[in-house]
Amino acid sequence: MLCGIYGTSNLKERYSLTPATRVNESLYQQLFFGFMSRRYLLAATSWKTVQQIPYGVAILPWGATEAHGYHLPYSTDNVQVEYIATEAARRAYEQGAYVVVLPCVPFGVQTGQRDIQLCINMNPSTQAAVLQDVAESLDVQGIHKLLILNGHGGNDFRQIIRELQPKTRVLLCTANWYQLADRTEYFTEPGDHADELETSVMMYIAPALVRPLEEAGEGNTKRHRIRAMREGKVWMPRPWRIVSHDTGVGSPHAASPEKGKAFVEAVVSYLAQFLVEFAAADAANLYE
Numbered sequence: 100m101l102c103g104i105y106g107t108s109n110l111k112e113r114y115s116l117t118p119a120t121r122v123n124e125s126l127y128q129q130l131f132f133g134f135m136s137r138r139y140l141l142a143a144t145s146w147k148t149v150q151q152i153p154y155g156v157a158i159l160p161w162g163a164t165e166a167h168g169y170h171l172p173y174s175t176d177n178v179q180v181e182y183i184a185t186e187a188a189r190r191a192y193e194q195g196a197y198v199v200v201l202p203c204v205p206f207g208v209q210t211g212q213r214d215i216q217l218c219i220n221m222n223p224s225t226q227a228a229v230l231q232d233v234a235e236s237l238d239v240q241g242i243h244k245l246l247i248l249n250g251h252g253g254n255d256f257r258q259i260i261r262e263l264q265p266k267t268r269v270l271l272c273t274a275n276w277y278q279l280a281d282r283t284e285y286f287t288e289p290g291d292h293a294d295e296l297e298t299s300v301m302m303y304i305a306p307a308l309v310r311p312l313e314e315a316g317e318g319n320t321k322r323h324r325i326r327a328m329r330e331g332k333v334w335m336p337r338p339w340r341i342v343s344h345d346t347g348v349g350s351p352h353a354a355s356p357e358k359g360k361a362f363v364e365a366v367v368s369y370l371a372q373f374l375v376e377f378a379a380a381d382a383a384n385l386y387e
C-alpha cells in the first residue's frame with residue numbers, strides 16, 4: 100500500500116462497477132501498481148533485488164492529509180509528491196543514478212486547520228524526530244544522500260535540516276516540488292491550494308480522484324487587514340477556516356489535464372536532472 104490509500108489486490112474489484120473512473124486510466128496508479136521490481140521504488144522492490152543495488156540516494160516524499168476544496172481528495176498532496184518523486188527517480192535511474200523512493204510520509208503541519216474535520220496535524224518537532232530516525236537508518240546502511248521532497252505548503256524542512264545535518268553523515272537537502280518550475284508560465288490564476296495548479300496536476304495524474312469542476316468552490320480568500328501582510332513582507336500562519344470558505348486558495352476553474360501534463364513534465368525533468376547530479380556529486384567537494 101502507498102500511504103494507506105489503496106490495496107493492490109482488490110483494485111479491479113473495487114472499480115469494476117464504475118468504468119468511468121477505472122483506476123487503470125490513472126498515471127499515478129500505473130506508476131505504483133503497474134509491475135513489480137521497479138528498483139527506484141522501494142514499495143515495489145523486494146530485498147533480493149535491494150541487496151544487489153548500490154543505492155546512493157534516497158528520496159523521501161512528504162505530503163499531508165488535508166481538505167482540498169470540494170473537488171480534490173484529502174490525499175492530494177501525497178498523490179502528487181509520490182508521483183513526481185517516482186517518475187523523476189525512474190528517469191534518473193535509467194540514466195545510471197542509483198536512487199530509490201522511500202514510502203511517503205502522509206502527515207504534514209496543519210496547525211492552522213485543526214478545526215477542519217480530518218485534517219491531521221503532525222507538528223514540526225514530530226517531523227524532526229521522524230526525519231532523524233529515517234536519516235539514522237540510512238546512515239548505518241551506507242546510503243549517505245537524502246532528498247526530502249515536500250508536497251505541502253505548511254511543511255518546511257529547512258530549519259529541521261539545519262539542526263540535523265551536523266549530527267548525521269547523510270547529506271540532507273529539500274525541495275518543494277511545485278516550485279521546481281515557474282507556475283506563471285503554465286497557469287493564469289494565482290493560488291496555492293486546491294487551485295488551478297493542483298487541480299490540473301491531479302486531472303493529469305489521477306483523474307479518478309477529481310470531482311467534476313462544476314462542484315468545485317471558487318477558492319476565494321479574505322484579505323489581511325494589514326498592508327505588510329498583504330504584500331507578503333511580514334508573515335504569519337493563516338487560520339484556514341477564516342481565510343477560505345471552501346478550504347481552497349485560488350480558483351480551480353481554468354484547470355485542465357493538458358496544463359497539468361505540461362507542468363508535471365517541466366518539474367519531473369528538472370528533478371530527474373538534479374537527481375543524476377546529486378547521485379554523482381562528491382559530498383566532500385560540492386563547491387567550485
Ligand SMILES: [Zn+2]
Binds near residue numbers: 167
Ligand atoms: Zn495540496
